Amino acid sequence: MPQTRLYVTASRDEANRIYAALEFAFEEEGYPLAVVELDEDRDIHEVSLYTEDDADLVAQRMREAAGGIAIEREVLPDVDWVARSLEGLKPVRAGRFFVHGSHDRDKRRIGDLAIEIEAGLxxxxxxxxxxxxxxxxxxxxxxxxxxxxxxxxxxxxxxxxxxxxxxxxxxxxxxxxxxxxxxxxxxxxxxxxxxxxxxxxxxxxxxxxxxxxxxxxxxxxxxxxxxxxxxxxxxxxxxxxxxxxxxxxxxxxxxxxxxxxxxxxxxxxxxxxxxxxxxxxxxxxx
Structure with a gap:
């Protein structure tokens, strides 16, 4: 069965709110969720949920969980949703740690504790x-x-x-x-x-x-x-x-x-x- 990506665009604060609401609502099902920054200057972020179940039903539950938001969808046959959800993610600094993908190795600084993590299941x-x-x-x-x-x-x-x-x-x-x-x-x-x-x-x-x-x-x-x-x-x-x-x-x-x-x-x-x-x-x- 093809996979469906259900998604919504919003500001960073609203995207984080929606993400938290969806994670709580779908805790038992464990649907993959992702937040991606699309445009930093315009504060546009995208929250995506990936499912192989009834997309209409899941979209309705998303709307109810997140307060009536409009849900868009994209059918993804034979797409690795994890790799897709991680595309474009920027490296992260937390404490002395620098978490990055292979494409950002050149951004490591002297003194960083660099951790390279690639898309996986x-x-x-x-x-x-x-x-x-x-x-x-x-x-x-x-x-x-x-x-x-x-x-x-x-x-x-x-x-x-x-x-x-x-x-x-x-x-x-x-x-x-x-x-x-x-x-x-x-x-x-x-x-x-x-x-x-x-x-x-x-x-x-x-x-x-x-x-x-x-x-x-x-x-x-x-x-x-x-x-x-x-x-x-x-x-x-x-x-x-x-x-x-x-x-x-x-x-x-x-x-x-x-x-x-x-x-x-x-x-x-x-x-x-x-x-x-x-x-x-x-x-x-x-």
């Missing part, structure tokens, strides 16, 4: 507010705490695991429930020459034996979604060592207090919240 390019927020928080926490053993839970493209390895030069376990994401993560780990530090594995939950073998961790990074993070709080408490830290994201601003409460109930304390584009990244300590 897993998300995490640094452009979303949750990923860039995590990169900023990693930069701050690693400098202060100097962790020795880290976990990137729900690694996706492995951008956060690569960041940890390049910054701290420590062992990092990068796991995902999706074997395709794990394959992409391994490719990016090799591309960024951190295979000596990062081990990527497909693991559907903390019951997988790799966690017992590699734990305890003094830093766990998880850029997932608020509800799964809340469910994982007891297991996070078991696998992070006393005095260790969590960096959690994928959390909307309105979900912040509920996530913090779930972790305070497991004897974590909230250290800092970093907000970005309607999302928050939390630093918690055991």
């Amino acid at each position: 897993a998300f995490g390019t640094g452009h979303h507010g949750t990923t860039s927020g995590c990169l900023d928080m990693i930069d701050q926490v690693v400098r202060r705490e100097r962790p020795r053993n880290a976990l990137d839970l729900g690694t996706g493209s492995a951008v956060l695991a690569i960041a940890l390895a390049k910054l701290a030069h420590i062992p990092v376990l990068a796991t995902d429930i999706d074997p395709i994401a794990t394959r992409v993560a391994l490719e990016n780990v090799r591309l960024n020459s951190v295979s000596a530090y990062v081990e990527a594995a497909t693991a559907p939950g903390f019951h997988h034996p790799i966690f017992a073998r590699r734990a305890p961790f003094d830093l766990i990074v998880a850029n997932i979604l608020a509800r799964p993070l809340m469910r994982l709080a007891p297991e996070m408490a078991r696998y992070v060592m006393p005095g260790g830290s969590l960096i959690l994201s994928g959390i909307l601003e309105r979900q912040r207090d509920a996530v913090i409460a779930a972790y305070v109930g497991q004897a974590f304390r909230h250290v800092r919240t970093l907000g970005r584009e309607g999302w928050v990244t939390l630093h918690l300590k055991r």
Whole structure:
């Protein structure tokens, strides 16, 4: 069945609002979403959703979720939506990190911790507010705490695991429930020459034996979604060592207090919240 791209153009602030509304509305379906800047001077951005389901039904749900917006569509037979969604994305700076594609290698500066991420069947390019927020928080926490053993839970493209390895030069376990994401993560780990530090594995939950073998961790990074993070709080408490830290994201601003409460109930304390584009990244300590 051909794929359909449903999209809307808007200002940056409105595009971010629409993106957040759609991500929440379609959380269970997991439809790919992307925000692309079309014209910086005129503040024109485009939010796209990709689906192989009934496009009329999905477009109607988009309108309802985002407040009656007009939806346009484009049929994309045999198109790699991930590669398409990443076309034209500019490199991202977050803390000391510089996340870029191969076409922007010439923009690297002396002192950058450069991370090269290409289009693949897993998300995490640094452009979303949750990923860039995590990169900023990693930069701050690693400098202060100097962790020795880290976990990137729900690694996706492995951008956060690569960041940890390049910054701290420590062992990092990068796991995902999706074997395709794990394959992409391994490719990016090799591309960024951190295979000596990062081990990527497909693991559907903390019951997988790799966690017992590699734990305890003094830093766990998880850029997932608020509800799964809340469910994982007891297991996070078991696998992070006393005095260790969590960096959690994928959390909307309105979900912040509920996530913090779930972790305070497991004897974590909230250290800092970093907000970005309607999302928050939390630093918690055991």
